[in-house]
Amino acid sequence: xxxxxxxxxxxxxxxxxxxxxxxxxxxxxxxxxxxxxxxxxxxxxxxxxxxxxxxxxxxxxxxxxxxxxxxxxxxxxxxxxxxxxxxxxxxxxxxxxxxxxxxxxxxxxxxxxxxxxxxxxxxxxxxxxxxxxxxxxxxxxxxxxxxxxxxxxxxxxxxxxxxxxxxxxxxxxxxxxxxxxxxxxxxxxxxxxxxxxxxxxxxxxxxxxxxxxxxxxxxxxxxxxxxxxxxxxxxxxxxxxxxxxxxxxxxxxxxxxxxxxxxxxxxxxxxxxxxxxxxxxxxxxxxxxxxxxxxxxxxxxxxxxxxxxxxxxxxxxxxxxxxxxxxxxxxxxxxxxxxxxxxxxxxxxxxxxxxxxxxxxxxxxxxxxxxxxxxxxxxxxxxxxxxxxxxxxxxxxxxxxxxxxxxxxxxx
Numbered sequence: 001x002x003x004x005x006x007x008x009x010x011x012x013x014x015x016x017x018x019x020x021x022x023x024x025x026x027x028x029x030x031x032x033x034x035x036x037x038x039x040x041x042x043x044x045x046x047x048x049x050x051x052x053x054x055x056x057x058x059x060x061x062x063x064x065x066x067x068x069x070x071x072x073x074x075x076x077x078x079x080x081x082x083x084x085x086x087x088x089x090x091x092x093x094x095x096x097x098x099x100x101x102x103x104x105x106x107x108x109x110x111x112x113x114x115x116x117x118x119x120x121x122x123x124x125x126x127x128x129x130x131x132x133x134x135x136x137x138x139x140x141x142x143x144x145x146x147x148x149x150x151x152x153x154x155x156x157x158x159x160x161x162x163x164x165x166x167x168x169x170x171x172x173x174x175x176x177x178x179x180x181x182x183x184x185x186x187x188x189x190x191x192x193x194x195x196x197x198x199x200x201x202x203x204x205x206x207x208x209x210x211x212x213x214x215x216x217x218x219x220x221x222x223x224x225x226x227x228x229x230x231x232x233x234x235x236x237x238x239x240x241x242x243x244x245x246x247x248x249x250x251x252x253x254x255x256x257x258x259x260x261x262x263x264x265x266x267x268x269x270x271x272x273x274x275x276x277x278x279x280x281x282x283x284x285x286x287x288x289x290x291x292x293x294x295x296x297x298x299x300x301x302x303x304x305x306x307x308x309x310x311x312x313x314x315x316x317x318x319x320x321x322x323x324x325x326x327x328x329x330x331x332x333x334x335x336x337x338x339x340x341x342x343x344x345x346x347x348x349x350x351x352x353x354x355x356x357x358x359x360x361x362x363x364x365x366x367x368x369x370x371x372x373x374x375x376x377x378x379x380x381x382x383x384x385x386x387x388x389x390x391x392x393x394x395x396x397x398x399x400x401x402x403x404x405x406x407x408x409x410x411x412x
Contacts, residue, residue, distance in 0.1 A: 010129055012186035016179055017081055017122050018144045020088070023176040024115035025148030027092060028057055029260070030156045030172075031108065033234040034253060037242070037379050038165050043101065047373070047382070051365030054235055056105040057112035058358030062351050064116035069347020070205065076193040077124030084117020085180040092176050096169035119145070120347060123330070128193065139271040139327045142264065146324070149233065149260035157253035205344035214336050214409050215345060219352045221285065221404035222329045224397055225292050227356030229323040232316055233259060235361045236390060243381045245308050255313045259320035267324030274328050281328040282410040288322040289405035295319040296398040300391040306384060332410070360397075364390050 032039050032050045039050050071080045091110025098104060126137045159168040209215055233256060241252035274281055295315045302312060330346060337345045371386035 009186040009189040013078060013183070013190050014122065014125070014141070016183035016186065017078075017118060017125070018141050019179040020081065020085060020176065020183060021118040021122060021141065021145035022148040022151075023092075023172070023179065024088065024111075024118050025145050026152045026156070026172060027111050027115065027148075027176075028054075028061070029149040029152035029234050031057070031095070031234075033236075033238055034153050034156050034256065035160055035165060036235075036239045037249075038160060040380055041378065042165060043099070043104075045101075046365075047368040047380075048362070048365035049101070051235055051361045052105060053108050054361045055358045056108040057115075058354050058361065059112075060109045061112035061116045062354035062358060064113050065120065065347045065350040065354065066206070068116050068120045069343045069350075072120050072124040073343040074196050076195075077121035077128075078187060078190060078192055080117045080124075081121035081183070082187055084114045084121070085183060086114065087111075088114025088117075089173065089177050089180055090114070092169070092173040096166060096173050120350065123346065124343070135271050135274075135327050135331055138330065139268045142267045142324060142326050144264075146260055146264035146267070149263070150257045153238070153256035153260065154250065154253040155257070157249060205341060206348055208341050209337065209345045209348050212336055215333070215348075217404050217408040218329060218332050218336065219349050221289065221401055221408055222325050222349060223352035223356050224404070225288060225401045226323065226325070226353040227360050228292060228296065228394055228397055228401070229263075229319055230357045231360040231364060231394070232319065233263075234357070236364050237316055239382075240387055240390075241313060242379075244303065244384065244387050245310070245312055247310070247313065252313075255316065259316050262317055262320040263324045266321050267327055270324065271327035274331075279331070280410065281332055282405075282408060284328055285325075285405045285408055288325065289402040291318060291322040292398045293402045296391060296395040300388065300395045303384065303391055304388045332408075335410075360394075363393065367393065 032053045036050055039045065039053065040047070068080060068084075087110050091107050091112070091114055093107075094110060095104055095107030098107065122141050123138055126134045126141065130137045156168065156172075159171070163171075237259075238249075238252045238256050241247040241255060242249055247255070270284055274284060277283060295318055298315055299312055302315075329349065333345045333349060334342050367389050368382055368386050370389070371383050373380035373382045373386075375381070
């Protein structure tokens with residue numbers, strides 16, 4: 001048995017690491033998006049307090065990316081995932097077991113801190129082990145990991161309806177603990193890179209990155225696009241479909257699960273299409289920017305005109321089809337930066353994307369608080385004006401996405 005584990009230790013490491021990434025996606029998508037109403041009802045919270053759960057996760061997750069990139073360069077991705085897994089499991093159980101709002105936010109923050117290790121850790125190891133095909137490997141990791149977003153909507157909502165919110169959160173924590181313990185088995189066997197003491201914990205790495213103009217086009221285009229999509233996925237999408245479009249809870253959850261499936265598959269399709277185009281990426285970036293602009297323009301118009309039907313759900317699926325950009329953004333970053341600065345540039349890109357998710361979540365919660373909800377059937381229902389205001393704000397951000405993608409330059 002030990003010889004078998006030793007023989008396939010690298011594959012086992014990636015499988016277990018990817019399942020932890022799956023669990024991280026489940027945690028960040030499910031809270032608050034999939035159970036917005038349940039969280040609000042259980043603790044009597046305002047919209048901004050509920051979106052605060054997502055912000056607690058995302059702010060910590062985003063800022064941790066800056067350090068995780070340096071830690072991966074210095075200690076290797078496998079060691080970073082080992083440490084992050086401990087915090088991730090602890091945070092998941094804390095959020096599942098307490099009732100105090102401060103401790104709930106602390107649990108989300110610990111979960112976000114631990115989860116920040118998995119993506120960059122896997123990317124670091126993929127580049128090290130699969131030098132020629134790392135972009136395809138990263139796409140497979142992302143596609144499998146994003147399946148957590150699928151489970152975080154319809155299946156997670158179904159489980160909450162059957163067993164209750166707390167019980168479902170505990171089950172999710174046990175799942176994370178199980179795969180962390182399984183991860184320790186190949187971690188002990190796999191050959192780890194020597195600690196690179198030349199990598200210093202200094203802001204100079206990031207200064208070099210932010211001086212490159214094209215980096216900003218990449219960061220802003222990909223970050224704002226991701227922030228907008230993920231805000232639909234994890235904050236406002238399900239509640240909007242229920243409150244405004246009149247779609248049932250189960251169907252709304254199924255729509256969001258569908259967007260996760262589309263997003264996961266789209267990332268892999270983007271990687272293959274880029275290869276077919278001779279490793280060109282800008283055409284796909286232009287497609288993404290145009291789709292983002294179109295979707296939020298239509299959502300604003302449809303909501304303002306009082307169009308209460310299934311069309312917004314279809315638009316959300318269209319947005320998901322161009323949302324997963326890792327397979328093309330990471331190569332763009334590698335082309336724009338020296339090998340010594342690539343890790344820091346990828347970390348800064350992830351930082352920007354997730355800090356924007358957190359900011360968008362806070363802004364959306366703040367906008368909704370301006371319009372007092374009406375209590376109907378035990379749920380707090382927000383008005384048409386609240387959602388028009390939210391989508392008008394998101395549309396302005398989508399205009400920026402299109403602007404930055406037009407300015408983006410491809411090195412090849």
